[in-house]
Amino acid sequence: MAEKSYLEAIRDGLSEEMARDPSVYVLGEDVAVGGPFGVTKGLSQEFGENRIINTPISEGTVMGLAVGAALLGFRPVVEIMFMDFITLAMDQLVNHAAKLHYMSGGQLRVPLTIRVQGGVLANWGAHHSQSLEAWLLHVPGLKVVVPSNPTDAKGLLKAAIRDDNPVLFVEHRGLYFARGEVPEGDQVIPIGEASVLRSGSDVTIVALSKMVAPALGAADELSSEGISAEVIDPRSLCPLDLDTVAASVKKSGRLIIAHEAVKTAGVGAEIAAQIQEAVIHYLDGPILRVGAPFAPVPYSAALERKFLRGKGDIVTAARKLMGRA
Amino acid sequence: MKKRDREELLPLLEKMWIIRAFEEKVSELYAKKEILGLIHLGIGQEAVAVGICSLLHQDDYVFSGHRAHGHAIAKGADLGRLMAELAGRSTGYCRGKGGSMHIVAMDAGFVAATGIVGGTIPLALGAALVCKEKKKRQLAVVFFGDGAGQTGAFHESLNIASLWKLPVIFVCENNGYAEFTPLSAHTVVSRLADHARTYSMPNVTVDGNDLLAVLDAAREAVQRARSGEGATFIECLTYRLRGHYEGDPGKYRELSEVAEWKAKDPIARFSEMLKQKRMASEKQIREAEIEARARVEKAVDFALSSPWPEADEVTKQVFA
């Protein structure tokens, strides 16, 4: 074990995979000099400039280029500097990366990893703060993972790079400096497996990415009120480990889903829809979703604070479900 | 013009005839509703496909767009599996899941043709990057029309290809129309090769209906790519003798213009040239067509007698 930050864990994952497999290439803006947070720092010296490729500001074409290279022998890891900029690559992602395996009747494979960093950090406003995973979950053919801690980040990145399918690796820039114990060695976390972070029997809280810590904090607070909360981190959104969530709901009868992204038409909607299809008769009350209001991310610190959901919102939701609102 | 002998050139006539026969047969089957969906035929543009692809190896990579049947055939795709794909059968290259606008024939090195204009140009760059790294003198080719010249992907790609010296050949089939509008209504730039000049990329504009001219341009471009000297832009002036898609009455084109280009038919011109230079007899030229049509008939028989895909095919191969 070693204590690492989320960012260091990602860098270690990249470095280990690149050492293990010479077909792994990294592409993105400024990646050769480390990127805005330093995730890829040092990799260029370690693996050469031909494998850590700085690209011009042409997200669409770079995404297409990465897809093309993936079709023919590379395992590219494309970095989109801000998740907000994935808009510029939508056509290549949706119409090529996601679909070429299917449309070709299996002749083509797209072993592509797309690293994006999303989420609110510090008053960067509407174009540099978004969480857009719901868009990507809506596209058949893309896998989506949302690691919430250093160990999962490293393990899921390895899985993503080794996967023969396009995988969206959704980092949260607000987690980059979060630290945790990361096991040494080649630990791969399978895509499609949720993680029960805390056991409980009164209410199930499903939380993604940066909402995991507030969810655990909420569980602590609730336990002092005699409410026992189970906290589940899905880790992957596609494929989604619905069974783990359903089993928990059968036990507790109450479900809260928390994510930083806008609540309306977010991934919480899909999880809620699937859960009520599967186990509605076990539910004692409505499925509550904690997500951002229907608005772009505001700039001002005072507004940004109000925009973000947190521990308090999860606690309130749990009390409501327990009938003690 | 270099000296060429009949062994090299007569097969190219056959190849052009196969594309022509295939496309005409597709049109027939479409009218009979044996083929459904959106079909874009390349009748009249055969010399570009054959001229470029005849100089490529099986392990060179070709990309194209919605008007790709000819490119796939010229690259070596199996006619039966191609026809079966258009007919939506399970024996098609893509098991019925791709269709005319999404041809993939990996065994022939025909990597991807898809329906978003300009969309495959960046894919070709990726293939070229792999070729460059592998150092085996392979290259990538991407075919696109004049309409793609106004997309963001086109411009970004010219920039990156020249910046990174990628072994890629950009082949622009300038047939004067982007869907239903003449090129002049889409851009002030009448020669798309001029765009390559902005990025200091070697470029040429040729008569796309003159197979020998296309061959000459292709030869230089292939040599440049294989020797590590980077990308080339070849603009081929040509014309599609049918509408943008099957069913398009083409009212936006003057009949006199269509007639003018019919008179420049690439197959007729090449046949004439072969005869004049005594590289082929009248009989051999006729046989090239007969043989081509026979092969296409076989492909049709195979396709139409193939089974339809089953329901469980729907959810197969979403993920590898």
Add this chain to the structure above:
Amino acid sequence: MRELAYYEAKFEALGEIMAADERVHLIGGTFLSLSTRRAIYQELVKKYPGRAVSPPISELSFCGLATGAAMAGLRPIVDLSTGSFIFEAWPQVANEAANALYMSAGQTRVPVVFHIFHGIRGGGAAQHSHSPQAMFWNCPGLEIVLPSSPRDVKGLLKTAVASDNPTIFVDHVQLLEVRGEVPENDKPIPFGQADVKRKGSDVTVIATSLEVQKSLGAAERLAEEGIQVEVVDPRTVVPLDFQTLLASVEKTGRVVIVDQCHRSCGIAAELAARIAEEGFDKLKAPLRRVTTPDVPIPFSPPLEEFVTPSESRIIDAVRAVLR
């Protein structure tokens, strides 16, 4: 009352809109689709030279152009034709048009309409059959409109153009020949007003766009078995008239939601989640969704049929919630 075909009502709307407000510009030319009806549209182009233009294949640019033009005082209607092409313009729609009013605290308005034909059209295959509207629902700042009848398309198109917000006008080529009543001197239909297209007391079917027509067909067939289906058409998803949907849920307790988007995070997902949240106590059975499965749309005709939400699948779902 007179009966019109959907495309006639739409064309009438366009004509009236162009005549009433010279700030309205049309960018792109397939509002009546690519078929022979395109010739009818040309009448408008001839009548308003300079206000009806056909751009090159540069979706990103011309959607950005339309957004900017709207900021500067015009009211453009941009036709992207096949919905799949809007991915090329995503940054302009999702990051520029959607956010401008908010980010400028109201200084900048973007009265632009982005028009698309969504969904499975018959042989379009994976890249010409998208229904992107659900993704836009997760993007605050965009109004989303889905007409399903001749009267709706006319009334809603007028409101879309009059709206000061960027609007995604989600149409479907298979609606164009549907016939229906359209009053003379009809009024614009406000956004945020759902329409109960058929009353019933046994099951609520919520549907959008083409699926409304299929749901009505299914309801007819089910009525023969004595099952009374209420078909509720939200007409606009943003803003959403949730009250009308909820009232129907409270009446029947059994809900089927029909939507041509892919299942995961589709329109039906958000509606199901919201009903599960706010109408939970009224539900007698789990909500059922009838959607396109999470697969790219296959080309081959029988495969395409397997994935398309159909009357039979709607009927099966209704029976399932009644069990």
